[in-house]
Amino acid sequence: MSISTENAKDIRNSMKVFCGISARDEGVNLTVTQSGAAAIDSNISTSIDTEEWDMRVVTDLQGTGFPLDGTAVWYSTGAATEDKGKLGIRSHVGGTLFVTVSASSTIGAVTVEFSRGTGTVTCNGETYEIAEKVIIPVGSTTANFSASSDDITHRVEIASITPGISIDFTNDDLVSCTLDLRSNLSLEPTWEVSSIEIQAYYPYEGNVENVLAQMGPDTQIYYYAGYPGDYSPRRYFYLSDVATVSENILLLTGEDASAKLDASTAESAVMMVSAPTAARQTYNKFVQTIRNAGVKLLSRQAAPEESGTSSVVRAQVYTESSARDLVAEMMNLCRIGTFWLTFVDAGRPTVYWSKPTSKWTIKEEDCGDVSIMPDRKIGKAKTTNSYGLYTRMLRASKATVLDESEVKANTIHSVYFDGWFMNIAVTNARIVSYGIDYVTYTALKDGKCRVTGRRVYAESAQKVVTYGTGKTVEYEPIVYGYSVTVDSGGTHHHLFPYYQSLGTRSNVTGSFTWKGNPKMQPRDVFTFQRLDGTSETCTIESIVMVHEGGGTTAVITYRKGIC
């Protein structure tokens, strides 16, 4: 069974969905001691914290006994291993376990996984019903709890105890899971954050109320879906609102890591870009901006190789901006030939530079609510900024003295320049930070500190760029000057920023309802096979995928062409 074969059917099998919270406290070691156990691993502190080891099926006469199909093994003590499986902590039949968990540092909660048994867990006067996973608030380095069986013919069996919170949902307890995977392909794009909303049946209010408030903004929410043997890669989101439980429904909302771009500042800088390495330098700048914002990339295409030979060098001034605006600007204005700067998150932060090709095929006959909406075309970009759009930035051949001051040792000073400068140097000082229009330094000794730098200035001011007929948009550039690249034949090409690329983007957009494929990403290119027999190459702008009632549907918006 695979996603593609199921999607080829009109009536397909229900997709399996897995999602939940994975807020395990990393780097915390647990030590577990207990009393009341009938069976326990000799290396319990290791085995109990290793969720992936299976519980061993042993020749246990509790309840109605054990299966005689060869799956049960003789009970034996000793250390648990991944191959042998583990005993965990198993009580006497109808008995009670008393467990003490000691952590190497303060933990907010422990998650206790029970593989079998019914009854209650008691900790600090609070009682919780035994379930597959029981979350016990801790708030210190030690937790003492008891687990009692309410069935005189069965044991309680603890499979794992892990620091932090771990809650998993499947089709059995999901009410709905909605993913809003977004990009912005409009003709004046900004950055769009993707989100997830999970509603699950969680009838353990007393279990989780106290710990929900402890879940911080870095609490990770995971999601994947598909069919056995063919699941989508895991997507990761981060808790964006307080998790709530109301009438047995747990509500979790999260957004992708790209939300961090908003809070990050891309510092101003001058970049000297040489034609043979222009693509590589621009790509590395792009990756660095994203990483500096705290986004951990799951996939990154290797930087492009050096191309051609040329001594052409151009200065580019990156003014201070939010990482979000700079990333959107670089993606929007770097679309030339096969060099296509792209960052996609939607739970799987990925950066690449190769122009994408069609990855999926969707037939209009399988879609509902098909609509087409043209945007107004853009024919002109202009700026009222004094530096213009295709301004060529030059740098002075010599350094200028920008400031000279008498200072005391170990004092901090900031100097702001009138204009833009590069190669900033300060004598008798250690530079703390600098940009194109300022420097902050710490004086090393009593005496003079001299600040020097090479002026960067605009050669000419081209304020309007025309690339077709249509409306005019006003641009406030973040990057001044432009870089050029050179091909193996020695021809130079404009690289970034390239305002003409705005005119090549299609103004035709559309949307449709479809079955949905959890592997699809925003900015994926697909072939849309129309009812009239024609095919169109389109780029996905957004996917709203809804898993509800056992079914899956998706609403997809797209823009014609490769964007």
Add this chain to the structure above:
Amino acid sequence: MADYITIDGYGVYRPPEFTLEREDVYAGEIITCTGKLCADLVGWRYADMTLSWDALPQSMVDTLIGMSGASQLAFTDADGTTHTESVIRTSAVYMQHRDTVNGTTWWRNVEVSVRFINVH
């Protein structure tokens, strides 16, 4: 010899007309632009049904009245195997009049509706 179903482990006469119907459960339905229906097959379940008897003894009526929340209904289906399904009662237990025969109280024209919860 009487045929039985069990409700929460207690035997109840099998209703004279106990015809089970299986219905497919669909979700995520889309009507395409050609009018075609696309959907996800979640599974099948037994259709809602009404259980009715001409007469039941008091002990068996007590079993019907005692149904609360999810109850376990066990029966033999047309495939010859015994199935146990979770059901919820969706109506009151209706009865018309009662007789006492040889000391046993019987209720006539007993009727109750149930809904099957499980989807397979």
